[in-house]
Amino acid sequence: MEMDVMKALRREERITLSLRALYEQYGFRKYRMGRFEEYELYTENKNFLKNPNIITFHDLDGTVLALKPDVTLSIAKNTRATAQSSEKVYYLENVYWLEKQSGGYQETTQLGLEYLGDLDAAAYFEVLCLAQKTLAAISGSHRMQLSHIGFWIALLEGLGLGESLGQEILNCLHGKRLHELKALLEKAHAAPAAAEWVLRAAGLCGSFRETLAEARKIALSSGMTAALDELETVYDLLESAGCGNDLILDFSLVNDSDYYDGLIFQGFVEGVPRAVLSGGYYGKLLRKFGRDLDAIGFAVYVNELDLLFRNQHSTDVDALILYEAGADLNALARAAEGLRETGLKVRVEKNAPEDARFGKIYCFTNDGLKEAGKEC
Amino acid sequence: MLNIALPKGRLGDQVLSLFSKIGYDCGGIYENDRRLVLESPENGVRYLLVKPSDVAIYVEYGAADIGVVGKDILLDGNPDVYELLDLGIGKCCICVAGPEDYVEDRETVLRVATKFTTVAKKYYSSLNREIQIIKLNGSIELAPILGLTDVIVDIVESGRTLKENHLKVLETIVPISARLIANRASYLFKNDTIVSITRKLQEVLPQ
Numbered sequence: 148m149e150m151d152v153m154k155a156l157r158r159e160e161r162i163t164l165s166l167r168a169l170y171e172q173y174g175f176r177k178y179r180m181g182r183f184e185e186y187e188l189y190t191e192n193k194n195f196l197k198n199p200n201i202i203t204f205h206d207l208d209g210t211v212l213a214l215k216p217d218v219t220l221s222i223a224k225n226t227r228a229t230a231q232s233s234e235k236v237y238y239l240e241n242v243y244w245l246e247k248q249s250g251g252y253q254e255t256t257q258l259g260l261e262y263l264g265d266l267d268a269a270a271y272f273e274v275l276c277l278a279q280k281t282l283a284a285i286s287g288s289h290r291m292q293l294s295h296i297g298f299w300i301a302l303l304e305g306l307g308l309g310e311s312l313g314q315e316i317l318n319c320l321h322g323k324r325l326h327e328l329k330a331l332l333e334k335a336h337a338a339p340a341a342a343e344w345v346l347r348a349a350g351l352c353g354s355f356r357e358t359l360a361e362a363r364k365i366a367l368s369s370g371m372t373a374a375l376d377e378l379e380t381v382y383d384l385l386e387s388a389g390c391g392n393d394l395i396l397d398f399s400l401v402n403d404s405d406y407y408d409g410l411i412f413q414g415f416v417e418g419v420p421r422a423v424l425s426g427g428y429y430g431k432l433l434r435k436f437g438r439d440l441d442a443i444g445f446a447v448y449v450n451e452l453d454l455l456f457r458n459q460h461s462t463d464v465d466a467l468i469l470y471e472a473g474a475d476l477n478a479l480a481r482a483a484e485g486l487r488e489t490g491l492k493v494r495v496e497k498n499a500p501e502d503a504r505f506g507k508i509y510c511f512t513n514d515g516l517k518e519a520g521k522e523c
Numbered sequence: 524m525l526n527i528a529l530p531k532g533r534l535g536d537q538v539l540s541l542f543s544k545i546g547y548d549c550g551g552i553y554e555n556d557r558r559l560v561l562e563s564p565e566n567g568v569r570y571l572l573v574k575p576s577d578v579a580i581y582v583e584y585g586a587a588d589i590g591v592v593g594k595d596i597l598l599d600g601n602p603d604v605y606e607l608l609d610l611g612i613g614k615c616c617i618c619v620a621g622p623e624d625y626v627e628d629r630e631t632v633l634r635v636a637t638k639f640t641t642v643a644k645k646y647y648s649s650l651n652r653e654i655q656i657i658k659l660n661g662s663i664e665l666a667p668i669l670g671l672t673d674v675i676v677d678i679v680e681s682g683r684t685l686k687e688n689h690l691k692v693l694e695t696i697v698p699i700s701a702r703l704i705a706n707r708a709s710y711l712f713k714n715d716t717i718v719s720i721t722r723k724l725q726e727v728l729p730q
Binding site: 248288290292322323324325326327395415416417419420421422 | 580583584585603604605606607608609706707708709710711712
């Protein structure tokens with residue numbers, strides 16, 4: 148009898164496995180890392196993390212170690228990629244961070260991939276295409292937001308709005324707080340023309356081609372145009388590969404500009420209230436590590452998928468066989484095995500357990516199995 | 524069906540009448556109504572009337588697609604939601620208040636009673652002032668009267684409660700008003716409806 152191994156897995160586990168197979172198809176190799184990382188890595192790159200709270204402890208030699216809150220930093224720090232030889236890795240790792248609502252640490256699983264080296268649009272297209280395929284594997288109803296942080300970096304530099312105001316502007320964008328953005332620019336005495344420009348850019352959100360055309364109208368500098376060109380090149384490739392559907396160009400999507408300086412994206416599936424996938428280009432981070440390389444990647448928050456499939460496991464066991472004391476145990480075992488051989492999950496009990504849902508309930512008598520209602 | 528979380532109470536009533544002005548009437552009397560869910564299937568909306576401080580949680584966790592909530596709650600809880608519009612209603616301020624004859628002693632750690640702990644911490648840390656926070660959930664005005672704390676950080680609307688308790692505003696930290704917020708995923712999957720509601724609300728708001 149051949150067992151269907153996949154049947155033992157929960158839906159999110161099956162998806163994780165099929166995604167691993169997908170990434171392997173594109174030449175990404177599994178990367179396994181140590182459970183701990185030196186704490187210093189995170190103190191030096193605090194803003195890269197969404198959440199600054201980290202679990203730390205002392206190693207025997209006094210080094211402060213941390214339970215990883217993030218995987219990308221470790222990969223970026225340790226990459227063997229060079230301009231001549233790129234590195235393509237994917238990972239499935241547990242990370243630890245503070246859950247705001249419960250106020251305690253949480254272990255969550257991240258599945259992600261990173262592509263590092265001397266990259267161009269072909270690589271960015273491949274990663275975005277895989278992000279789209281990842282979302283499609285999770286749910287038929289999905290959306291991806293795409294943006295380019297280089298567009299904002301160039302716009303804010305061009306208008307000479309200064310670093311701290313720039314950061315506040317990005318904060319407003321993250322929450323789509325355009326009313327506050329307007330007030331902020333007034334308070335900072337930004338030139339009316341500059342304020343107008345920022346507000347127009349902040350409101351750019353919608354289907355790719357139309358939004359890109361609007362963005363082109365306010366592309367003041369070569370930096371902004373270069374960012375839009377890159378978006379368009381990658382989108383053209385995605386569209387021809389059939390991966391451009393459900394993609395939204397949204398310039399309110401921003402990420403820390405100290406680390407990210409290119410394409411950024413976030414994926415959502417219907418039924419999960421938060422992003423399930425997030426990624427982008429982080430060449431700037433690698434330059435901080437003294438490596439003049441490109442890098443792009445994304446992570447899938449596997450735990451979030453639990454929300455999606457929570458109520459979809461309608462039964463736990465396919466068949467329950469109930470028997471009474473004095474039954475022929477040999478015949479009972481044969482009957483149960485017979486059902487298992489047809490591929491069913493079977494449980495044999497004297498009383499119906501209350502902690503599981505069963506597809507069918509059978510009563511075992513010495514004449515054989517008889518399908519029953521809730522009880523015999 | 525679009526789920527809209529609203530704060531129970533006066534602000535919720537104001538917002539419901541605002542929504543009915545733009546064509547999302549919930550078709551009934553809502554004042555003094557004890558129901559927690561008001562449905563209007565013909566308009567495709569369902570209003571959830573929840574505790575004001577919970578509105579942002581309903582929206583952040585996707586139980587509601589959009590909601591209306593005071594900026595005070597957003598500042599204190601910092602939920603990861605879109606804040607689409609300042610509705611300009613429910614206006615008030617988060618202020619520092621103390622006894623009418625209060626003079627600050629800069630040599631001691633300032634004791635502050637508040638329910639807005641994040642806002643208070645952030646404000647005093649921007650002033651580089653060391654404080655001790657005592658978190659209270661109501662009748663905050665009592666704290667300085669009883670000597671529990673030196674000052675309070677609280678919402679001030681008309682200032683009448685302060686006056687009745689012989690307190691005065693010492694500093695205004697931040698002005699507050701009601702905001703329209705949206706869940707990040709809902710904003711993508713129900714974009715047309717949410718964008719249209721935002722536009723229509725903008726049109727009926729006092730400039």
